[in-house]
Amino acid sequence: MKRVILAGGSGFIGGILAKYFHKAGYEIVILSRAPRGPSLDARTEYWDGRTVGAWAAELEGADAVINLAGRSVDCRYTLRNRKLILDSRLDSTRVLGEAIKRCGVPPRVWLNSSTATIYKHSLDQPMDETGEIGSTPEAQDAFSIEVARRWERAFEQVVTPQTRKIALRSAMVLGHGRNSVFPVLRRLVRFGLGGNMASGKQFVSWIHQTDFCRAVEWLLEKEDFNGPVNLAAPNPVTNQEMMRILREICRAPVGLPSKHWMIEIGAFFLRTEPELIIKSRRVIPGRLLKSGFQFEFRTLREAFEDLVHN
Numbered sequence: 001m002k003r004v005i006l007a008g009g010s011g012f013i014g015g016i017l018a019k020y021f022h023k024a025g026y027e028i029v030i031l032s033r034a035p036r037g038p039s040l041d042a043r044t045e046y047w048d049g050r051t052v053g054a055w056a057a058e059l060e061g062a063d064a065v066i067n068l069a070g071r072s073v074d075c076r077y078t079l080r081n082r083k084l085i086l087d088s089r090l091d092s093t094r095v096l097g098e099a100i101k102r103c104g105v106p107p108r109v110w111l112n113s114s115t116a117t118i119y120k121h122s123l124d125q126p127m128d129e130t131g132e133i134g135s136t137p138e139a140q141d142a143f144s145i146e147v148a149r150r151w152e153r154a155f156e157q158v159v160t161p162q163t164r165k166i167a168l169r170s171a172m173v174l175g176h177g178r179n180s181v182f183p184v185l186r187r188l189v190r191f192g193l194g195g196n197m198a199s200g201k202q203f204v205s206w207i208h209q210t211d212f213c214r215a216v217e218w219l220l221e222k223e224d225f226n227g228p229v230n231l232a233a234p235n236p237v238t239n240q241e242m243m244r245i246l247r248e249i250c251r252a253p254v255g256l257p258s259k260h261w262m263i264e265i266g267a268f269f270l271r272t273e274p275e276l277i278i279k280s281r282r283v284i285p286g287r288l289l290k291s292g293f294q295f296e297f298r299t300l301r302e303a304f305e306d307l308v309h310n
């Protein structure tokens with residue numbers, strides 16, 4: 001039986017991938033710092049995300065390792081949280097590399113999470129994988145860019161001759177799970193707060209959870225993929241457009257806008273960062289499209305319709 005290891009797979013993306021690959025006939029092993037009993041889709045083994053332990057035996061002869069571990073970025077970037085965000089990503093990447101190197105029969109492919117936030121704040125230029133990387137004061141994204149760069153560098157530096165490596169530059173994944181943005185957006189809209197956020201002109205890149213899983217499967221199967229890949233639907237929209245579509249689908253006539261200063265204050269009280277809302281992410285899936293990948297949900301309207309009604 002084919003086996004996929006989901007390191008840090010107890011969260012939102014791990015949940016959707018476990019369900020998808022279990023249905024496709026794979027054995028799923030989740031590596032977690034707090035293992036719970038086996039679920040319908042997966043069994044869970046203990047790891048600390050930092051040191052090689054008994055868990056490493058699970059990698060032997062596995063088809064794929066997918067690293068999803070990392071302290072959520074949805075928090076205030078205090079010194080302590082910055083350290084947790086960075087260390088959890090670098091440590092888990094480094095230790096998976098060590099474990100893969102020790103395998104007699106290493107996994108065929110290693111997918112390590114990264115982020116579509118790595119590209120420069122852009123209102124006009126769509127960013128495929130050749131897009132410019134970097135921060136701008138306007139987007140308040142210096143820390144996120146530093147994390148993304150160091151995370152990908154740590155991944156690049158591990159040499160695994162028999163294991164293909166792909167960095168997943170993922171856009172916001174839209175789904176129903178805990179930690180997904182979609183339920184938060186829907187709640188705002190239902191409470192009449194679903195208007196433009198800040199200028200509303202900033203672009204939002206997104207991908208429906210089904211396409212995210214299908215794209216991951218595609219990357220596992222296409223033997224010629226290596227390096228960074230954008231996981232984003234082909235049609236990013238402005239924040240204004242996103243909120244308008246969701247209001248229409250939820251039949252919410254009123255949507256109070258939130259000005260930039262309101263977002264700064266709100267983010268403080270909600271213990272999150274304004275960057276998550278104000279940065280313009282205009283990211284497109286250059287490599288996926290070029291390889292012939294077909295999206296099921298190409299427009300945000302199709303994705304929202306599906307999530308609101310199912």
Ligand SMILES: NC(=O)c1ccc[n+]([C@@H]2O[C@H](COP(=O)([O-])OP(=O)(O)OC[C@H]3O[C@@H](n4cnc5c(N)ncnc54)[C@H](OP(=O)(O)O)[C@@H]3O)[C@@H](O)[C@H]2O)c1
Pocket residue numbers: 008009010011012013014031032033034048049067068069070071072073084088092113114115116170171172173174178179180
């Ligand atoms: N969700 C999105 O839309 C999105 C978009 C772009 C990129 N990403 C990236 O994709 C990855 C997975 O996202 P997700 O939404 O599934 O995140 P999530 O729900 O927060 O899950 C991440 C998992 O990482 C583990 N973790 C948390 N803190 C850790 C620490 N200090 N050390 C080691 N492990 C730790 C946790 O597992 P245990 O507590 O069981 O160990 C947790 O379940 C993340 O790296 C995220 O930055 C997500």
